[in-house]
Amino acid sequence: MKIYIGFVVAASKMFFRRKSSIFWTLFFPVVIMLALGNFSFGAYSAPNVGLVNNSTNQLANNLSNTLSQATTIVVKELKSAAEGDEALEKGSVVAYIEIPDTFANKKNDISITTREGDKPELELVQNVVYIALTNTTNAAESINEQNVIMTNIADIRYQGYTGFLVAGIVGMAIMQSGIFTVVFTLLSYKNQGVLRRLQATPISPAHFIVGHLVSRVFIIVCQTALLLAIGAVVLGVSIGLGNVFAYLNIFLMAILGGILFLSIGLAISSASPNEDSAPALANLVTFPMLFLSGVFFPIDYLPKSIYYFCNLLPLTHVAEGIRLSVLYGDSTLDTLPQLGYTFIWMIIAFGICAKTFKWE
Amino acid sequence: MCSYNSRMSIIQVKDIKKNYKDFEAVRGVSFDVVNGEVFGLLGPNGAGKTTIVEILEGLRKLSSGQAIIDNFNVSTEIKDIKKIIGVQLQSVNFFEMLSLYEIVELFALLYESTPDINDVLSRVGLLNKKDARFKELSGGQQQRLSIAVALVNNPKILFFDEPTTGLDPQARRNMWELIQSFKNDGKTIMLTTHYMEEAEELCDRVAIIDEGLIIKIGSPASLIDELTKSGFKSSKKIRAATLEDVFIQLTGKSLRED
Numbered sequence: 001m002k003i004y005i006g007f008v009v010a011a012s013k014m015f016f017r018r019k020s021s022i023f024w025t026l027f028f029p030v031v032i033m034l035a036l037g038n039f040s041f042g043a044y045s046a047p048n049v050g051l052v053n054n055s056t057n058q059l060a061n062n063l064s065n066t067l068s069q070a071t072t073i074v075v076k077e078l079k080s081a082a083e084g085d086e087a088l089e090k091g092s093v094v095a096y097i098e099i100p101d102t103f104a105n106k107k108n109d110i111s112i113t114t115r116e117g118d119k120p121e122l123e124l125v126q127n128v129v130y131i132a133l134t135n136t137t138n139a140a141e142s143i144n145e146q147n148v149i150m151t152n153i154a155d156i157r158y159q160g161y162t163g164f165l166v167a168g169i170v171g172m173a174i175m176q177s178g179i180f181t182v183v184f185t186l187l188s189y190k191n192q193g194v195l196r197r198l199q200a201t202p203i204s205p206a207h208f209i210v211g212h213l214v215s216r217v218f219i220i221v222c223q224t225a226l227l228l229a230i231g232a233v234v235l236g237v238s239i240g241l242g243n244v245f246a247y248l249n250i251f252l253m254a255i256l257g258g259i260l261f262l263s264i265g266l267a268i269s270s271a272s273p274n275e276d277s278a279p280a281l282a283n284l285v286t287f288p289m290l291f292l293s294g295v296f297f298p299i300d301y302l303p304k305s306i307y308y309f310c311n312l313l314p315l316t317h318v319a320e321g322i323r324l325s326v327l328y329g330d331s332t333l334d335t336l337p338q339l340g341y342t343f344i345w346m347i348i349a350f351g352i353c354a355k356t357f358k359w360e
Numbered sequence: 361m362c363s364y365n366s367r368m369s370i371i372q373v374k375d376i377k378k379n380y381k382d383f384e385a386v387r388g389v390s391f392d393v394v395n396g397e398v399f400g401l402l403g404p405n406g407a408g409k410t411t412i413v414e415i416l417e418g419l420r421k422l423s424s425g426q427a428i429i430d431n432f433n434v435s436t437e438i439k440d441i442k443k444i445i446g447v448q449l450q451s452v453n454f455f456e457m458l459s460l461y462e463i464v465e466l467f468a469l470l471y472e473s474t475p476d477i478n479d480v481l482s483r484v485g486l487l488n489k490k491d492a493r494f495k496e497l498s499g500g501q502q503q504r505l506s507i508a509v510a511l512v513n514n515p516k517i518l519f520f521d522e523p524t525t526g527l528d529p530q531a532r533r534n535m536w537e538l539i540q541s542f543k544n545d546g547k548t549i550m551l552t553t554h555y556m557e558e559a560e561e562l563c564d565r566v567a568i569i570d571e572g573l574i575i576k577i578g579s580p581a582s583l584i585d586e587l588t589k590s591g592f593k594s595s596k597k598i599r600a601a602t603l604e605d606v607f608i609q610l611t612g613k614s615l616r617e618d
Contacts, residue, residue: 002472003470003472006469006470007466010455010458010462013457013458013462014458192453193449194452194453194455197447197449197454197509199418200419200447200449201470202443202471203470207470359419
């Protein structure tokens, strides 16, 4: 046990003394997160607005058609207010309009539901509805009254692309730190004969592997905490909706994911025939996952075949599990599928790493 | 002179072979090392010295034959052997982000040994460098750190693989004194070198190796006697001093790196 602790302490000291490793694990993901997180992708197109038409009368249908022709919003037909709430939460609409079943010329009672903080969108939708009503009913006088268009602020907090991204970057950082920090450290140990010297001591490879895994997992947990803190403070993302179990689950994912990618990193450095091929191999493994694991954009809209491939990748599940906890406050039980996939991948990767480890 | 038979041999090597695919690096080598002696493996580069030493250190597996160190079998009880030997490898580096003190401390921990780290460093003359990093050391200092690390478990047997290669005359003589001091402590030392004056200075017995085979074993004096008795005459004039003596006299014996 003392030997394990000794390795953990020594490996951590060495890590924090190397400026480049601090740059790549702590500074670099933060910069990417801040750069992309402040970039508002949604602002360049007409916002999606849901439309729930509960009425079957002609007037309501006319209004519905007029709204659909509006150019400043994109109308998406929804079946119910519940579906509208869900769409708000996911961010697929900025607001939804509900036409009541009692909709009539004099008594409109149209409601617009939106989220807190979506004031510009609310005003836009109000204007569109007002104009549509005027055009359809030709009864502007009847809708001048305040109660004609009701506005609701739903208790839904949509975290936007920023929320999506923060969770994705946390997953990406776990992968990058896991793979790249061990690949390069181990290769330099190997080339300089440090591992050979360790082989001459009575320790087993397990001491060395586990010692390094633990020290790096600790660093990955710190990195996760740092990224989430910056996401919350600087980018205003609400992390885990205040659910303690969601926080715990994020760190559980970070630990499992950390061991998973560290093992892949160790296996890569064992499998590399020489120093030049290791970075190439590491990039070959990480690059597809950067773009196909839902780090920067959702994979749901990708073609089916690619989508299935994405689901085979370990980072997909690590990122998704973290995202569910970050955005929706899901705890361990809610993310069992993601944890399960991550765990299976972790066992496979650790097995390969233990089998292929070589001192020289 | 030859009281070796009366003393216990601590290393017994019997007909060991090592093949790398088609290449036979060691082709059936046998020798014994007696407790407390300095035993040298001499030979040109590529003769198989390092391979033999690395087999005894547990870094390479035997292809055939048997080697026993302090009653432990190299093939089956290497972990027990590693605990009682100290190893200085040829061209080795240490963790570059740790200080010398931390490196020695870490290695002591790996042997579950608790030496006074300052004592270990002062033994090899590196106490004043305890906070330095390995990369900041001169060649001689790096070699001495390597020896300090070999001492952390207070080993019975020390393996030194070309400990003076690449060192200047001052550093080399300093290393000789250090090795001599370990012998005086009663440690058994196995040393590889391709410097004959080094073997003559340090070794009680030497084995001369070429192309994976031992050609001759004996004390340096007996091997020289044997040669001269056979009628050999050196073409070199024997002088009372060597050029290295002149160099040391002129530049002083003290180490230059500190």
